[in-house]
Amino acid sequence: MVVAIAVPKEVVGGERRVALVPEVVEKLRKAGHEVRVERDAGSLAYYPDDAYARAGATLVASPKELYAGAQIVVKVQPPTRSEVDLLGEGTVVIGFMNASRNPEVVARMRDRQLSVFALELVPRITRAQSMDALSSQATAGGYMAAIVGAESCPKFLPMLTTAAGTIRPATVLILGAGVAGLMAIATAKRLGAIVEAYDVRRAAGEQVRSLGAKFLALEINAEGEGGYARELTPEEKAKEQEMVSAAVARADVVITTANIPGRKAPRLISKETVARMRPGAVVVDLAAESGGNCELTRPGETIVSSGVTVLGPTNLPAAVPFHASQMYSKNLQSFLGLLIDANGQRVTDYSDEILAASLLVHAGEIRHAPTRDLVAGGKS
Ligand code: NAD
Numbered sequence: 001m002v003v004a005i006a007v008p009k010e011v012v013g014g015e016r017r018v019a020l021v022p023e024v025v026e027k028l029r030k031a032g033h034e035v036r037v038e039r040d041a042g043s044l045a046y047y048p049d050d051a052y053a054r055a056g057a058t059l060v061a062s063p064k065e066l067y068a069g070a071q072i073v074v075k076v077q078p079p080t081r082s083e084v085d086l087l088g089e090g091t092v093v094i095g096f097m098n099a100s101r102n103p104e105v106v107a108r109m110r111d112r113q114l115s116v117f118a119l120e121l122v123p124r125i126t127r128a129q130s131m132d133a134l135s136s137q138a139t140a141g142g143y144m145a146a147i148v149g150a151e152s153c154p155k156f157l158p159m160l161t162t163a164a165g166t167i168r169p170a171t172v173l174i175l176g177a178g179v180a181g182l183m184a185i186a187t188a189k190r191l192g193a194i195v196e197a198y199d200v201r202r203a204a205g206e207q208v209r210s211l212g213a214k215f216l217a218l219e220i221n222a223e224g225e226g227g228y229a230r231e232l233t234p235e236e237k238a239k240e241q242e243m244v245s246a247a248v249a250r251a252d253v254v255i256t257t258a259n260i261p262g263r264k265a266p267r268l269i270s271k272e273t274v275a276r277m278r279p280g281a282v283v284v285d286l287a288a289e290s291g292g293n294c295e296l297t298r299p300g301e302t303i304v305s306s307g308v309t310v311l312g313p314t315n316l317p318a319a320v321p322f323h324a325s326q327m328y329s330k331n332l333q334s335f336l337g338l339l340i341d342a343n344g345q346r347v348t349d350y351s352d353e354i355l356a357a358s359l360l361v362h363a364g365e366i367r368h369a370p371t372r373d374l375v376a377g378g379k380s
Helices: 022-030 049-054 063-067 103-111 126-131 133-152 179-190 204-210 234-250 271-276 321-339 353-358 369-378
Strands: 004-007 034-038 058-060 072-074 092-095 115-118 160-162 165-167 171-175 194-198 253-256 282-285 302-305 308-311 359-362
Touching (some): 004 063, 022 034, 022 049, 022 321, 034 063, 049 058, 072 321, 103 369, 133 179, 133 253, 133 282, 133 321, 171 179, 179 194, 179 253, 194 234, 234 271, 271 308, 353 359
Parallel strands (some): 004 034, 004 072, 034 058, 072 092, 092 115, 171 194, 253 282, 282 308
Antiparallel strands (some): 302 308
């Protein structure tokens, strides 16, 4: 039996990525599955329709036609309400679901009896590394943050010795040295900047130094469960703010990526600190969508305050859509490997640790407890 997999064109504004690239479509076709791709699904990421056709996909003209009879739908962005309404009972949907920001859509998916896997819930265990879409897309976001920061900065990043004089290198400060932060550090280093970084997790220091950047050390360790950060005490917060503010004030570009899963992003840069920065300095706040690491950040907007530019990009991976899609697609290929067995049959037992942890909605129930509470609270 073949499995029918559907790849829609993403409908959220500004999204340029596609869930499956032709290379992965070809592998699924070779394994005997049917892959339907909506026309133009990959065109904004520079994967044209004819590449999908060569890979063996069936191109379809409309979402309605695409979803009719689809067993597994693969997406980048969470489905919209109108997409959900086109999906038949029992359809499996895989993608980022941002459940805490989409309680109504989650409730609708529950009512439509869909089986929904949220890639952001995939546990970060070794076996799931190839399915870690949060990491692959954070890599793309971190890279773009350094590029956007460099582009918005009125200075060269590298040191230059020229007949017209010597240029001192710019200083780039990265706050939060997780996946995105480390990629931003590596990119800013390659552009020739002096790079400093800070993270509440002491373990990040070694990784930062191995990339040739300076780690700003504070005498606390805030590594919590599973390698993520825990929340700091008020005294720790005050100390941290003092050290971070001084580093922010001397930087030309500040890239912030600090997040605590399931909570509002920590506030690391106050408007008073922004006022201490040099005119022309830039803040790229990758935590814009989860509340912002900088007080002045507005998601999706660029603010200029006393000559300092504060950018709040909400979807930087979409700015590097070719490779971000390629990486996401590989993550999905691995994930699909859990949902389709060796005989090409669709798996319906979701007790596997990775499937169980990422199963957001199934059989008319919200399986992820925090989302269930959220939806119950909103009475959706
Ligand atoms: P994240 O996006 O949740 O947060 C980004 C960074 O912000 C983290 O490094 C966090 O420590 C830091 N942060 C939080 N509060 C801060 C504050 N007040 N000041 C400064 N920094 C602050 O993190 P992530 O990129 O998803 O990675 C989190 C951890 O998970 C890291 O240790 C990473 O190496 C690890 N990880 C493991 C795997 C795996 O084993 N498969 C995969 C990816 C990431």
